[in-house]
Amino acid sequence: QVQLVQSGNEVKKPGASVKVSCRASGYTLTNYGLDWVRQAPGRGLEWMGVINTVTGKTKYADGLQGRVTMTTDTSTNTAYMELRSLTSDDTAVYYCVRGEASGRGHWFDPWGQGTLVTVSS
Amino acid sequence: DIVMTQSPDSLAVSLGERATINCKSSQSVSYSSNNKNFLAWYQQKPGQPPKLLIYWASARGSGVPDRFSGSGSGTNFTLVISSLQAEDVAVYYCQQYYDSPVTFGQGTKVAIK
Numbered sequence: 001q002v003q004l005v006q007s008g009n010e011v012k013k014p015g016a017s018v019k020v021s022c023r024a025s026g027y028t029l030t031n032y033g034l035d036w037v038r039q040a041p042g043r044g045l046e047w048m049g050v051i052n053t054v055t056g057k058t059k060y061a062d063g064l065q066g067r068v069t070m071t072t073d074t075s076t077n078t079a080y081m082e083l084r085s086l087t088s089d090d091t092a093v094y095y096c097v098r099g100e101a102s103g104r105g106h107w108f109d110p111w112g113q114g115t116l117v118t119v120s121s
Numbered sequence: 122d123i124v125m126t127q128s129p130d131s132l133a134v135s136l137g138e139r140a141t142i143n144c145k146s147s148q149s150v151s152y153s154s155n156n157k158n159f160l161a162w163y164q165q166k167p168g169q170p171p172k173l174l175i176y177w178a179s180a181r182g183s184g185v186p187d188r189f190s191g192s193g194s195g196t197n198f199t200l201v202i203s204s205l206q207a208e209d210v211a212v213y214y215c216q217q218y219y220d221s222p223v224t225f226g227q228g229t230k231v232a233i234k
Contacts, residue, residue: 035223045171045214045225061222095170102177104152105218107161109182111170 002026004096004112011118012086019082020115022096029053029077033099033106036070036081038092039114046092050099050106051079086119093117123147123217127226133234140202142229144215149195152219159219162191162200165228166211174213175200207233 007021022034036048049060051070058070069082079096093114099106124147134140150159158178163171173182175191178198188203202209210233215226 044227045216047223047225059221100176102157102159102218104159105221105223107173107176107216107218108163108171109173109176111172114170 002098002110004098004110006094006096006112006115009116009118011120014087014119014121016086016119017082017084018086018117019080020094020096020117022079022081022112024077024079024098027098029072029079030074033101034070034072034079035097035099035106035108037095037097037108037111039095040089040092043092048081048094053079083117086117088119090117091119122222123150123220123224125215125217125224125226127213127215127229129229130227131230131232133232134202134205135234136207137204138234140205140209140231142200142213142215142231144193144198144200144226146196146198146217150217150219151194158194158198159217160191160193160198161216161218162189163214163216164209164211165214171214202231205231205233 005023010018030053035050038046051058067084072079093116095114096112097108126145128143160178162175164174165171179191190201192199212228212230214228
C-alpha cells in the first residue's frame with residue numbers, strides 16, 4: 001500500500017542541525033509533490049514547505065527561509081528535510097506528506113508516521 | 122496568508138448524534154472558473170498523524186465512512202459527522218490549498234458526551 005516511512009526520533013542541542021528522511025513505498029516519488037508539515041507539542045499544524053520531486057524546485061515557509069533545505073533521492077525513492085540552527089521552538093513532530101496536485105496548492109494524503117525532534121540543552 | 126478559523130474549539134456529542142464543525146477562511150478559497158473549493162479536512166487521533174477525510178470541500182477520501190460529509194463554498198465550510206461513533210473521538214483540522222502558503226485551522230476537539 002502507499003505509505004511514507006520516516007526516520008526515527010532525534011534529540012538535538014540548540015544550534016545543531018537535524019536531517020529527517022522519508023521513504024515512499026507503494027508509489028514513485030516523482031509522480032507526486034512532497035510537502036513537510038510540523039506540529040509542536042499540543043499545538044496545530046504548520047506547513048514548512050514543498051519540493052517538486054521532478055525538478056527539485058522548492059518553496060519554503062517564510063519563517064524558515066535560510067534554515068531549511070528539502071531534497072530528494074529518486075534512486076531510493078526518499079525525501080529529506082534538513083533544519084539548521086535549531087532552537088527550542090523547533091521541538092515538534094515533523095511529518096512528510098504526499099501532495100495531491102490541485103492546480104494550485106496540495107492536499108495531503110498519506111502522511112508519514114512522524115518524527116519527533118526534541119531540541120534541548 | 123489566508124487565516125483559517127474553526128468553531129467551536131471543542132464539542133462533546135452523544136454517541137449516535139450529529140457533530141458539526143465550522144471553518145471560515147479570511148478570503149475566498151473557491152475558484153470561480155472551475156467551481157472548485159480548495160478546502161480539505163483531516164482527522165487526527167491521539168498519537169497518530171492526521172488522516173485525510175475530505176478534499177475539494179466535499180469529496181470523501183479513500184475508505185472514509187459516509188457518516189463524514191463536507192460542504193460549503195467561498196469562505197464558509199462545514200464538516201458534519203452524522204452519527205458520532207466512539208472511534209471518531211479526535212481533533213479535526215481544515216486546510217486551504219488555494220494559495221501559498223497552505224494553512225490550517227487551529228483544530229476542533231470532538232469528545233463523547
